[in-house]
Amino acid sequence: MFxxxxxxxxxxxxxxxxxxxxxxxxxxxxxxxxxxFSVLEGNCNYHSTVDVEYNIALIYLLxxxxxxxxxxxxxxxxxxxxxxxxxxxxxxxxxxxxxPHDMEVEENCNFILLxxxxxxxxxxxxxxxxxxxxxxxxxxxxxxxxxxxxxxPDRGTVNTVxxxxxxxxxxxxxxxxxxxxxxxxxxxYVIAEKMNxxxxxxKCLQMIKKINFTLEKKAWLKDHYIVSxxxxxxxxxxxxxxxxxxxxxxxxxxxxxxxxNGLLYLLLTNTEIDxxxxxxxxxxxxxxKNTLIEYGxxxxxxxxxxxxxxxxxxxxxxxxxxxxxxxxxxxxxxxxELFENTQGRxxxxxxTYGWNHLHYYLRGITSIGLFFALAGIKIDVVxxxxxxxxxxxxxxxxxxxxxxxxx
Amino acid sequence: xxxxxxxxxxxxxxxxxxxxxxxxxxNYKVVIE
Numbered sequence: 001m002f003x004x005x006x007x008x009x010x011x012x013x014x015x016x017x018x019x020x021x022x023x024x025x026x027x028x029x030x031x032x033x034x035x036x037f038s039v040l041e042g043n044c045n046y047h048s049t050v051d052v053e054y055n056i057a058l059i060y061l062l063x064x065x066x067x068x069x070x071x072x073x074x075x076x077x078x079x080x081x082x083x084x085x086x087x088x089x090x091x092x093x094x095x096x097x098x099x100p101h102d103m104e105v106e107e108n109c110n111f112i113l114l115x116x117x118x119x120x121x122x123x124x125x126x127x128x129x130x131x132x133x134x135x136x137x138x139x140x141x142x143x144x145x146x147x148x149x150x151x152x153p154d155r156g157t158v159n160t161v162x163x164x165x166x167x168x169x170x171x172x173x174x175x176x177x178x179x180x181x182x183x184x185x186x187x188x189y190v191i192a193e194k195m196n197x198x199x200x201x202x203k204c205l206q207m208i209k210k211i212n213f214t215l216e217k218k219a220w221l222k223d224h225y226i227v228s229x230x231x232x233x234x235x236x237x238x239x240x241x242x243x244x245x246x247x248x249x250x251x252x253x254x255x256x257x258x259x260x261n262g263l264l265y266l267l268l269t270n271t272e273i274d275x276x277x278x279x280x281x282x283x284x285x286x287x288x289k290n291t292l293i294e295y296g297x298x299x300x301x302x303x304x305x306x307x308x309x310x311x312x313x314x315x316x317x318x319x320x321x322x323x324x325x326x327x328x329x330x331x332x333x334x335x336x337e338l339f340e341n342t343q344g345r346x347x348x349x350x351x352t353y354g355w356n357h358l359h360y361y362l363r364g365i366t367s368i369g370l371f372f373a374l375a376g377i378k379i380d381v382v383x384x385x386x387x388x389x390x391x392x393x394x395x396x397x398x399x400x401x402x403x404x405x406x407x
Numbered sequence: 408x409x410x411x412x413x414x415x416x417x418x419x420x421x422x423x424x425x426x427x428x429x430x431x432x433x434n435y436k437v438v439i440e
Contacts, residue, residue, distance in 0.1 A: 001410070375413055376440070386432060388424060389440035394416040402431045403410035 006396040011327075011370055014334045018364025021349035022056065025362040037070045038094065042361035043347065046087035047094050050075060051103060051160060054110040055310050056362060058369040061121050061268075062400040068118050069127070075111055076134055082141040084111045086160065101239040104156025105145050105177060108138040109184040113265045116187035120269040121401065123381035128191050136200065139188045142181055143207060150218070151210030152178040152229060158239050163356035165303040167251040168258070170239055171228035175219045179275070180262030182211040186273045187266065208274055216276065224283045224290075226253045227300055251302030255287035257311060258299070260318040264369075267321040270378035270387050281322045284315065288326060295336035295353045296329060306354030309333045310363035320373035320391040327373060327391065337364075371397045 002012060022039070027047070029036035038047045039056075048071055060068035078085040078097065084107040090098035112135055119127045128135075145153035154172040161169050168174075185204040192200040219225050233249045260280055266273050291297035291304075296312040298304040312333065316326040340350040340359075347359025371377070375397050376389030386399075412427040424439050426432070 375415060377413075384435050385438065386435050387438045387440060388413060388415065390415050390422075393422065394414070396412065396414040399411040399413055399432065404431060405409060407409040 001398055004396070005371070005398060006394060007370060007374070008328075008330075010331050010334045011367070014330055014337065014364070015367045015370065017337060018349045018367050021360060022059070022362045022365035024348070024360065035070070036074075036094075037067055038074075038088070039362055041087070042349075042351075042363075043357070043359050044361075045090045046098055047089045048074060049087045049099075050084055050107045050110050050114075051086070052363055054114060055314055055366040057114055057117070058372065059365050061117065062368055062371065065118060065122050068114065069122075069124075072111070072115055072118065072127075072131070076131060079134065079137075082108075082137045083156070084108050084138065099160065101158060102156070103159050105142055105153040106157075106159050106180065108142055109177075109180045109262065112138060112184050113180075113187055113262070116191065117265040117269055119191075120271070120380050120382055125194070128194055132191070132195055135188060135191060139184065139200075139204075142184065143203065146181075146207070146210075148173075149210070150214040150229075151181070151207055151212075152214055153181055161299065161308070162240075163306045163352065163354065164299050165251055165305065166233065166236065166238070166245060167227045167249050167254070168256070168299050168303050170236060171230055171249060171252070172234070172236065173229035175215070175225045175227060175229070176256065176258040176261050178211050178214065178219065179225075179259055179280075182208055182215075182275060183262035183266050183273065185211075186271060190271065212274060212276070215279075220279060221253055224255045224286045225259045225279070227256045228252045251300050254300035254302035255283075255290040256300045257287050257291055257297045257315045259283050259287070260315065261311075264314065264318050264321070267318065268372060268378060270380050270383075270385060277322060281319075281324060284319045284322065284326075285324055288315075288319075295332050295339075306352050306356045307336075308358075308363075309336065309351050309353070310361075310366045313366045313369065317369045317373040321376055321378075321389070323391060325391045327370065330367070330370070333367075371400065 025040040027038045041049045078088050083104045085097035086099040086103050088094045145155045152173040158170040185207045189204040231252050233245045236245045290301040296307045319326045349361050349364035351358040351361040351363050374395050378387035411431050414425045416423050
């Protein structure tokens with residue numbers, strides 16, 4: 001079926017290769033009471049890592065949404081102090097988070113955005129009703145993570161791009177996280193509307209307004225969004241050494257490939273949001289130009305430590321929905337996989353070019369989003385709407401979300 | 408065929424969208440942008 005599509009041979013190779021690596025990481029367990037599904041994070045060995053599943057959930061939306069529903073159910077049982085855990089365990093234990101530190105704001109946003117996209121792709125209102133109390137707790141945490149009043153989270157902002165510089169990994173007021181929070185507030189707004197919760201809707205609108213003001217007045221620099229509002233490191237705690245860092249935050253004003261990370265699921269569900277898409281497009285294009293090296297784009301124009309292939313793909317998909325065609329960059333990603341698995345370090349799908357070596361890594365299956373991105377497919381089962389907005393023609397793709405697999 | 412297919416091409420300088428096996432999405436409004 002994939003061979004009949006208009007995807008190029010390189011794209012199909014990348015997709016097939018990453019699909020096999022993904023399959024090798026999947027776990028299915030059961031006892032007399034229940035079934036258990038999890039995906040291992042390749043050589044990192046964590047189970048059902050939320051921020052990884054955030055990217056690869058495209059495969060569930062295309063082929064098997066019930067698996068994402070199972071994961072959401074599991075994650076809801078691993079919430080501590082209103083924070084979604086980064087993972088649910090490692091190797092043969094899945095009792096508690098195994099990663100050394102939380103990723104508070106981002107995992108809360110990831111959980112809500114995944115719940116939202118699953119709802120819009122399945123039309124199951126019970127998802128919203130079942131998890132509404134939890135959604136309220138999680139979004140309250142995100143709201144409180146802004147202690148300066150500008151809308152951008154400044155507490156709980158650490159992420160797990162753990163080969164990146166402090167500016168990308170644990171700066172306090174990061175633009176990509178401001179945008180991701182903005183997306184999440186929009187998703188919660190729609191959810192709250194369904195639940196007739198006027199108070200929460202108003203809270204979300206206030207936060208959206210604040211973030212947009214900050215994006216416009218503080219985060220935009222000539223032709224791109226800066227990485228972080230903080231030019232200096234002001235008592236940032238390194239999550240690894242636990243030491244307080246001070247001084248200049250190198251790369252605070254760089255071009256980043258992560259600015260638009262939070263937008264894809266809202267684009268995919270044709271959810272209208274209040275954001276300056278023209279500036280987002282300008283940012284994507286200029287960051288692409290300033291971060292591109294042989295196998296893809298580095299984290300930022302200053303932090304050239306590593307390339308994450310999956311994050312490049314994700315950026316390419318957002319770009320495609322906004323009319324910028326970067327989808328042939330897949331040729332570079334595939335060349336990297338060929339290099340690693342012939343002359344390089346090996347490990348099936350390798351996500352990272354640089355010193356980091358994320359291998360046997362599931363995140364490559366993000367590439368299945370090529371089916372959505374090429375034709376600009378937007379699906380909203382709740383509204384019974386399909387929008388087609390191709391970034392290039394000719395294109396031929398299967399609408400797998402609507403397949404009748406029993407036929 | 409167990410899934411709908413969408414094929415977009417350029418015919419006489421106009422975008423032509425063809426959906427095959429569209430009975431699976433017959434209740435949906437399809438918008439071309």
